[in-house]
Amino acid sequence: MYRNIAYTILVLISSNLIAGASVEIVQEIPRTTEKALRVNIDCAFESIVINRGEKNSIVAISRKGSLSGPEPQLRYHISNGIGYLVIEFNENDDKSLSFFNGKNRKQTWIISFSHDLPIDFNIDIGFGKADLDLTGLQTSGLKLSSGASKISLRVNTKNRIVADRIKLECGIGELRTEHLGNLRFRRLSFEGGIGKYRLDLTGALRRDARIDLEIGLGAMKVYLPEGYAARVFRSDNWLSSIDLPGFINRGNDYFETEDMSSSKESLNIHLECGLGAVKFKWRENP
Template sequence: MKRYFLLPVAALALAALACSSININVPRLKTGPTTTLTINEPLPEGNEVVDVTISMGAGKLNLAGGAEGLAAGEIKYNVEEWKPTVTNKDGHLTIEQGSAKDNFGIPEDGDKVVNEWDLKLGDVPMYLVLNAGAYDGMVDLSGLRLRHLEINDGASNAEVLFDSVNPEEMDKLAYKTGASTVKLTGLANANFAEMDFTGGAGSYTLDFSGELQRDATVNVKAGASTVRIVVPEGVAAKVTVTGGLNSVDADSGWEKSGDTYEISGDGPALTFDVEMGVGTLELVSK
């Protein structure tokens, strides 16, 4: 008897859910006049290496070298709660957008939102961390003295460029992204020992052009995405694919043996460990 009684009860519950509506109150942020915050941070005294952290939400970012001090530039915004804070103390520089932690909300008029960051960093050895949300970014790290680099972003459209050799030996380059379109160019110039790239469902290009200074290990983990790995001609590389991926498109120069792809070359070598279950992996040599 009990089991038959449960069926109409369940049906009534489902009907009640179907007829009801769920209201979610999301805080709203009002836009106002565009405000410009000028950044002009001096180099710290007595610090051989500095820690720089830049954290922003949705918006536009242009980041490059060329600052006379530690950091310079402008941030334009028109949501008061997003007013950035700048802290420069004891060799630690933090530039952080308001609401990144405390002031959650959605702008009332999204098409009029202004959040534009135009920043330059100076000529000093640094550990750089970049955190961003759904943003459009041009990050030109050419010539910066980076000992460590970490980038975390959301659904972004970003390009990261190393157009000249990093004067410092970088211990690790870590990039974590979501459903994004990301292009990293000149990665050989980054001068890292190890690189970790983690992506969701997106399109990612990892271009190792430049001058490879030493042997390097690259770990790639991605979801249902397209990953394009570009290795310059003459550079030795070995790619091991795990995770069950069966869609690998390799140039004629790559030799396949099981789940391993190799290409011969001279000098320092690149070793890749790629973990993908679905999606497409493209291996290019040019």
């Protein structure tokens, strides 16, 4: 009996060691004199995760899964108190072929940023997969561009600062967001091509935010927080499908909620729809 217990413990320890060995911090930049960050990430065929890191580490990059293959290239300098960081992932033919052949990626890159500095993100993802968790980070701005990618983006807590502008551009693929309102953006713009998109604007959404939505042939669901006054200006054609529950048609493609007349602030939503389908839904704030 004791031998079996000892054997079981040994197996568990060995399994944990093996699992732990598959995660490796490969690059890290310590914090020095910078007061804010501007980050550019260029990723073609990789699978990446972005999340909150340690206070005194500008960025720490870990590799999960296969420990073989080239590491990303980092360039970093500080000018006038702002740290400029560029992260580039090497492209190679093997990864592009494995993507189009449907083979699973053998590694994931985990990129953790300091939570103590305002960060302006510019992220370009080609044919990869991305899990972007901005929870706990100070996001001053975000531009996200993707080709044929599967992307999740979430912000589960209120941003400590106001994000000046959020810009999301998606070609062919899937984008799923959670609680984007927690970014406290002044303006958000979204452009979608052929894909499936879910924009969840619940959270600490500013009541005077402007939201610009443009979609081609895709399908999009937009979740608005309950209790917000809103107006929608829409431009579409007879082949598109737009569902606006809780809005009153005021004519000339102009819709508004019933409480607009008694509200000092309102969401202003501009919607352009080609041959796609857009559904608005109301959701209770978390």
